[in-house]
Amino acid sequence: MTVELTRERVVAINAAAWEYWRWNANQAEDWTRGYLARRGLRGLQAGYAPEGWARLVGRMRGRGYGADELVAAGLAFRTEGGGVGDVFRDRLVLPYRDETGGIIGFTARRNPATDDVADAPAKYLNTTSTLAFDKSRDLYGIDPAAGRRIQAGARVVFVEGALDVEAIRRTGSPVVPLSGCGTALTATHLERVRQIHPGAAALAVFAFDADGAGQAAAVRAWDLLTDDEAGTAGALVLPAGTDPAQLIQDCHVQALAERLAQPQSLVSVVVDVVLARHDLTTVEGRVNALRAAAALVARIPDVPLSRVGTQLHARLAPHTDLGVIAGELAIAAAAARGTT
Structure with a gap:
């Protein structure tokens, strides 16, 4: 069955789920507080999605949210036999928010006790795409x-x-x-x-x-x-x-x-990446490295280019003259701009 939801309804469903998981983070079975303390993050407001097939589903349905709504919101899944289970089980949960503070999705870490288990579930699990959340667009930390x-x-x-x-x-x-x-x-x-x-x-x-x-x-x-x-x-x-x-x-x-x-x-890091691809102990390697670096960074403004020249000279000296480096950078920059 397909259910029609609004973005606002998805955010409301997420808020209700977060309330339940926050409550669970204060129960005896919760391991998340100890885990966060060991990670140097004591006091972080996290939720705990408990073990069990459908504990969140049961709670949410009791509050008036239908199974199809929970599936559409990315909090539940339906089996081939028609059963409905929790997507997040035995996980530390943190919310993605938007600029208004609305909860648009979740990211969740599995229980570290299963980290060495061969068939353990994915270490981190994110909400699937919904009307409120798209992992290729939304970023954790925006609020x-x-x-x-x-x-x-x-x-x-x-x-x-x-x-x-x-x-x-x-x-x-x-x-x-x-x-x-x-x-x-x-x-x-x-x-x-x-x-x-x-x-x-x-x-x-x-x-x-x-x-x-x-x-x-x-x-x-x-x-x-x-x-x-x-x-x-x-x-x-x-x-x-x-x-x-x-x-x-x-x-x-x-x-x-x-x-x-x-x-x-970032320019200096990218230049180092390019240089690392070449053998700088040979003349051919140095020439190819210089030309590759020049071509890669040719699109940036002139002032950063001058810094690149200094960086290249430091890496290629004493074998390559600074004037040669400047010339290669100028040639590459002119080619990138379509000039001669």
Whole structure:
């Protein structure tokens, strides 16, 4: 059966589910408080979706919400036999909100006791697409306060997960952390913050691990930005295998705050990624690396280009003259602009 819902009804259903999960977070079976305390996030307002086939469904139906509505809102699923079960079971739950404070969806972490189980469910689970929520558009961390701060010019920091957002909030840094919660950054995510403030993407900082996946993510973010944004965006490069949540758990709050206060430029990170693809011990490798880096960054404004020249010289010296580097950058920039 197909049921017609409005966005407002979905938000109301989410609010009722959140109320139930918040109540469960204070019951004896709840493990989320201890887990958050171990992660350095004591006191975070999380919900607990309890174990059981259909505990939320039963509660919600008792409050007047139909099974088909719950399925359409992404909180329940229907089996081939017609049964209806909870989507979120035995999970720590956190809400996605919009600028009005309405709950539009959820992200949920499985019980860590199952992390080493071979057939454990997905570590993180997000609400499926509904009238209120789209994971390719919506970002965890947007709420009324965050919206006001972005409008006032605060820097947005894109991180990987919800706990990374909460970890950065613990530093007291004057930034607004946001996350697609495991979903790769999309052009629509960037457009979402531009809608709040036109210059938000130009000021944005992108957090990456210092590994191959992080390097690939840096290039993807670079490709999604406009030319002007690419020249001014920042990067937060973290040690391989760690993330903001891990730094908070390891009591490195001040170290994380310092990195946030002085992010690297995204340009420099992307140039390093390009250089790492070439053998800089050979003449051919250095020439190819220089030309590849020049072609990649040719679209950015002139002032950041001068910084790129200094960076390339530091990496390629003493084998490559600064004048040669400047010449390659100028040639690439002219080609990108269609001039000679």
